[in-house]
Amino acid sequence: MPLSSFAQSVYNLCRLIPRGKVSSYSELARALKKPGSARAIGNALNKNPFAPQVPCHRVVRADGRVGGFASGSKQKILLLKKEGLLIKNGRIDLKKFIYEFKDKK
DNA sequence: GTGTTGACCACAG
């Protein structure tokens, strides 16, 4: 297996984010049942071997900032704008565009 | 096994 199980789970969740919405690294971490691993999530997405197949650009920071991007945060913002999101000063209105993963209990 | 790095987060000032 070319990829670690952790990374696979991350990409798998990214794929589930609907177009026109975004999610946060923390949110992904919670979906993985590993809260606090937001940093590790970003690490996995940075390598993202499935880009642009996987919409990793739909993952932003918890405070609404775009965070980073392998091709430059600018490119990330542009992609999100194309998806119909509103970005203000490099920031996103999470209240409107955040996508929360359903945690099956 | 230890230390460094990184697309992070929360808190304090």
Next chain:
DNA sequence: GCTGTGGCCAACA
């Protein structure tokens, strides 16, 4: 709004 500090986790040397 900003910076700085401490803490979290995974990957790599």
